Amino acid sequence: MTFEGKSDRIWYNGKFVDWDDCKIHIASHVIHYGSALFGGMRCYVTKHGSAVFRISDHTKRLIDSCKIYRMEPEYSQLDFDEAILETIRLNELKACYIRPIVFRGYGTSLSVNPFPCPAESAILIWEWGKYLGAEALEKGVDVCVSSWNRMRPNTLPAMAKSSANYMNSQLIRMEAIMGGFVEGISLDPSGHVSEGSGENIFVVYKGKIYTPNLGSSVLSGITRDSVMVLANDLGFTLTEEAIPRELLYIAEEVFLTGSAAEITPVRSIDKIKIGNGRRGPITEAIQNEFFGIVTGERPDIHGWLTYVYNDELNGEPVPAQSSASEG
Numbered sequence: 001m002t003f004e005g006k007s008d009r010i011w012y013n014g015k016f017v018d019w020d021d022c023k024i025h026i027a028s029h030v031i032h033y034g035s036a037l038f039g040g041m042r043c044y045v046t047k048h049g050s051a052v053f054r055i056s057d058h059t060k061r062l063i064d065s066c067k068i069y070r071m072e073p074e075y076s077q078l079d080f081d082e083a084i085l086e087t088i089r090l091n092e093l094k095a096c097y098i099r100p101i102v103f104r105g106y107g108t109s110l111s112v113n114p115f116p117c118p119a120e121s122a123i124l125i126w127e128w129g130k131y132l133g134a135e136a137l138e139k140g141v142d143v144c145v146s147s148w149n150r151m152r153p154n155t156l157p158a159m160a161k162s163s164a165n166y167m168n169s170q171l172i173r174m175e176a177i178m179g180g181f182v183e184g185i186s187l188d189p190s191g192h193v194s195e196g197s198g199e200n201i202f203v204v205y206k207g208k209i210y211t212p213n214l215g216s217s218v219l220s221g222i223t224r225d226s227v228m229v230l231a232n233d234l235g236f237t238l239t240e241e242a243i244p245r246e247l248l249y250i251a252e253e254v255f256l257t258g259s260a261a262e263i264t265p266v267r268s269i270d271k272i273k274i275g276n277g278r279r280g281p282i283t284e285a286i287q288n289e290f291f292g293i294v295t296g297e298r299p300d301i302h303g304w305l306t307y308v309y310n311d312e313l314n315g316e317p318v319p320a321q322s323s324a325s326e327g
Helices: 029-033 055-068 077-091 165-178 222-233 245-250 281-294
Strands: 009-012 015-018 036-038 041-046 049-053 096-104 119-126 141-145 183-187 193-196 200-205 208-211 238-240 253-258 262-269 305-307
Touching: 009 077, 029 096, 036 055, 041 281, 041 305, 049 077, 055 077, 055 096, 055 222, 077 096, 077 119, 141 165, 165 183, 193 200, 193 245, 200 222, 200 245, 208 222, 222 238, 222 253, 222 262, 222 281, 253 281, 262 281
Parallel strands: 141 183, 141 262, 208 238
Antiparallel strands: 009 015, 009 119, 036 096, 041 049, 041 096, 049 305, 096 119, 183 193, 200 208, 200 253, 253 262
């Protein structure tokens, strides 16, 4: 079986290894207990060259996730930033999806206690198209509200992007697919809207934008934050608060966000048509800003792009480079 879009090499504990030769021991702690923290980001082809979107914000969240789980990687955030760029250069890719991961490997014990097992690190990249389908960005997707809730506070930390949390995501996504839907939306333990299996969610109601707050068992998504910044730039009113389930059905627009999903409109929820049953004007306006920035067609005023190949500028001046986070 061939992994679609795979690169030639993987960065693994500071060295480059052939994709097919990168292996871990079956007794590695991560296999038995899900002890891994990871990230996901995209490298885009812009008019100025290839650029990673908000690289340092993603690696900062990776380091923060490790901190929550008392896992200390051998490499710093800056080390991960440079290793990501070098992995893209070595594999000579222009656009790709990027997956840095830190996990508990093979140690002296295989008990629940993770401390005897070393923290190992890797960076995989591959060519990955539109996560929810090529036509989804315009036509939208059909989703359902899942019977599986997100985790209760003080059980598993939702703000950590951990592999263990994605067992819950798998249940949500599998249930949706078996029911004929593209994605599922989970509720938090109080019955309020939380997020999709791998995306944050935004709801437009009476011309205002709402998104669940961090207390609703959501991941603090980087694309989520980007949308909040762009919505403010465009003059929209956006509020973070608890969202009742029924607001989904009477919303004018609903859209999902994530590094993989980017900004994907929802056209129906539980077979109830949302708005006009396709992408709405507010979703489209935010999409235009987002994709304008990641393609280089609009100025990167927030410093979100980090260029990979500085010699590939098509004769144009290098834009200001920064990884500063806005909003």
